[in-house]
Amino acid sequence: MGTTVAIRGPDWKPTLEDPEIQRYLFEEVGEEGMELARYLQENEPISGVDVLEHYSERKPSEVRKVLYRLMEAHAAEYEKDTDKAGWETFTWRMDLDEVGLILRRRWADELTHLQKQLKFEEDHEYYACDSLHRRMVFEDAMDIGFHCPVCQEPMQPLDNQQVLESLRERISELEPYVTA
Ligand SMILES: [Zn+2]
Secondary structure (H helix, E strand, O other): OOOOOOOOOOOOOOOOOOHHHHHHHHHHHHHHHHHHHHHHHHHOOEEHHHHHHHOOOOOHHHHHHHHHHHHHOOOEEEEEEEOOOOOEEEEEEEOOHHHHHHHHHHHHHHHHHHHHHHHHHHHOOEEEOOOOOOOEEHHHHHHOOOEOOOOOOEOEEOOOHHHHHHHHHHHHHHHHHOOO
16 A cells, blocks of 8 residues: 555644654655754754855755755745845744644545545455456456456456455544544
């Protein structure tokens, strides 16, 4: 069923230490971004200038790119201001609340998807050859005379209890945390 996200309760406060948050950030911003996220969190609020200084061995444009990637992933934000000399200043902070909401929306989407899939599985009979080359619904199997398109062996009705069970299991996991 692919990679499923571990569900978090209603009082969940997303943190960088949370494996689900780490997985999200890793997908969105990579290892470099996660390292910068940790640095921001330990030093926030921090000015953009100070961030660039901390990473002075890297090109400023590269560091900025990572900062903006964190922002686009809704994990970091900045406040723009103007100092006495008239220069624009940027103050960066981590904020993972939005990421928490994004993961909650993912659970909701997953639940909707699984419920549809469950309904479809319940309403259909599946067929396959003994080697399970192709799993297909009755109508599709009938179209090809119940002969497996891979090995030409006859296709038989399949027991989909295990599929149904694993779908129901994940649905019952998700439901309490996803309110429609
Ligand atoms: Zn086959």
